[in-house]
Amino acid sequence: MFKKLSTRFIVATLLMMLISSFLGFVLTNVYYHFTEKPKNDARVTEILLKQKTFAETHQIDADEMFAEMANLNFQVLAVKDGEKKFYGTPFRKDNVPLDTLNSDEAIYHGIKNREFSLFITGFFDNETKNTVGTKMTINGETYDVYLRPDVGNSMGEFRMFLAVLLVLVVVFSIVLVFLSSKLVTLPVVRLSEQTREIQKGNYDVSQSVVRRDEIGTLAREMQAMSESIKHHQEMNERFVANVSHEIQSPISNLLLLLEKMKASGDLSYIDDMEHQSMRLSNLTKQLLLLASIEQSEQVxxxxxxxxxxxxxxxxxxxxxxxxxxxxxxxxxxxxxxxxxxxxxxxxxxxxxxxxxxxxxxxxxxxxxxxxxxxxxxxxxxxxxxxxxxxxxxxxxxxxxxxxxxxxxxxxxxxxxxxxxxxxxxxxxxxxxxxxxxxxxxxxxxxxxxxx
Structure with missing residues (x-):
């Protein structure tokens, strides 16, 4: 599908970025669920109990108190006689059971006991179920109070900063991956061009890659291979020329001697013809032996x-x-x-x-x-x-x-x-x-x- 090495490199890098982001999110969620969620629940519980102690020991208006808590970046749900009233940023979903607080000392740990979800981070789950609750008696009136940090309000600017940061990281990553892929594949393209020159018979290719990594090693080995091929080709050309000369010489002499013997009828030429035949026969044997030796180099x-x-x-x-x-x-x-x-x-x-x-x-x-x-x-x-x-x-x-x-x-x-x-x-x-x-x-x- 992807024929170019640079394209494969870019796609592979982006896939690794996506997979790494996914795994990072999942592991972070697991870490929050087993480590940070109980701590978060304990902190919110401590704040709620302090507010309860203060409210029950002071003369204070309940509505003003809950509004002040909301101003401190908390989301508050107060239930009195089955009637609900919300303070601060609205909850996305109201799903807390009203019968969870059965006694004055009862505490609802909705943050800590929230069920684990692999792909949903409970820290940002804006539901009344994801709260800490207890009963408060303010001016003789009893309230079921549920509290959670207003994450959206307290982290709004940070979330915007984080979103911009992530977008810029992705954009710069894509650009840098594209540029790095070009830098990585450029020596390979040059090596490919040199290979085509070698295929054409041009062995005088200069080494254009001076890197010290594996690609540089490959370039130097290709340069050495080119020089070796050129050397062997020159040797083979000389060998073929020499063999042609060595074979042609006795054959020419034999033909000349045959013509002389046919013209004169002198059988004394037979000895010279035998000598030339022996030369040709010996040359053939030696060439066959050389071929046999070269074939024996492996085993x-x-x-x-x-x-x-x-x-x-x-x-x-x-x-x-x-x-x-x-x-x-x-x-x-x-x-x-x-x-x-x-x-x-x-x-x-x-x-x-x-x-x-x-x-x-x-x-x-x-x-x-x-x-x-x-x-x-x-x-x-x-x-x-x-x-x-x-x-x-x-x-x-x-x-x-x-x-x-x-x-x-x-x-x-x-x-x-x-x-x-x-x-x-x-x-x-x-x-x-x-x-x-x-x-x-x-x-x-x-x-x-x-x-």
Whole structure:
């Protein structure tokens, strides 16, 4: 029904004001009935009895006495021989029973004994039943006298003041609620405008809300979200461009080689075609692996497995490459358990071992060690090959980064080490790299031991 937040805020505030006023009235009425009404009855009774004592001990005209009491802001009902006479402000309703005073000492407590009504305040009930009464003997004549404070007359000016005050409070409350709703919802409107800009692809939205409350926090988080979306979009655009280039390059080479082979009939081009096909196949596998890793970020299945068996599988996997380059492989593996996703961790370590063998000199040496170090399992791969420059080490984990851009002669697509970093991060681990040109490289992976 109310689509605008400001309208909802105003309506909700006014409803709360009405409910609060209603509850305040009801509780005040309850308080008067159980606390103030007996006190009021006692005060009026005391005044009436004093007037009775004075009237019965002095020679005074009854009519003048009752009129004087009325001048003191009281409403008076005097009954003589069944005949009623009123003094002061007229009663709204005459409903007091005439047989309530059966003896000279009898006192009628109509104020205190008035029945409780939740929505009617007895203090303002202008009825003869809402009085205190007793018998008076004045100049030998007996009167039934009923008395109550003239609330309307004594509080007339105050009631007018209170009415004006309440009207002004309500008016100012509505105006201030309206203004405050605008102040509250203005930042939300600005955030809505920024959201529409983000939907249009404009991520360079400036933070126009500087508040320190929840809305300010939301604005800062939206600003951070916008910057994060922009960063990821730029990364995705670079990624798509790189993937397109990486895929297009071997496909173009394959088509060119096919044309040459068709034109010349030279089957020697098959080896080059196989190389390009392997590049394309490897790239597809790596991209699928990256997608699998990103999907595993929410739930990562881990299990305990033997470090010795893990390294043994690695050695068997790369035994052919080691033999081709006559590389000596050394292992130093403690008899410990590793708690991780074995398949992903094997892929990460495989990528590092593959690079270690690829960039080692013939008849070189590669070392693999797995040891417990406090709360981590450390996996170290050390080679004594070509090493890396500082610039290469800085960009090592960037996707599609290759120090040598003549990719046709290098069986690499620049995804291997970025995959390693993704897997290590997914396990909550860290990876350290030491490398120096012509001295080799040491890569250390630390995986937490806690389940």
């Amino acid at each position: 990562l299945d881990k299990e305990s497995f033997s470090a010795k068996a893990f390294v043994k599988d690695l050695v068997q996997t790369y035994s052919y490459m080691l033999d081709q380059k006559n590389i000596f492989l050394m292992t130093n593996v403690d008899n410990i358990e590793i708690f991780a996703n074995e398949k992903l961790l094997f892929q990460a370590v495989s990528n590092i071992v593959n690079n270690a063998i690829k960039f080692s000199h013939d008849e070189g040496e590669v070392t693999i060690s797995v040891q417990r170090a406090r709360n981590f399992v450390e996996i170290k791969i050390r080679d004594h090959g070509k090493g890396m420059s500082e610039d290469m080490r800085t960009h090592l984990f960037e996707r599609f980064y290759k120090a040598n851009h003549k990719e046709d002669h290098i069986p690499s697509n620049g995804l291997g080490m970025s995959i390693v970093k993704e897997i290590v991060d997914l396990h909550g681990g860290v990876i350290d790299v030491w490398s120096k040109e012509n001295e080799g490289t040491l890569i250390t992976i630390k995986i937490p031991v806690f389940k």
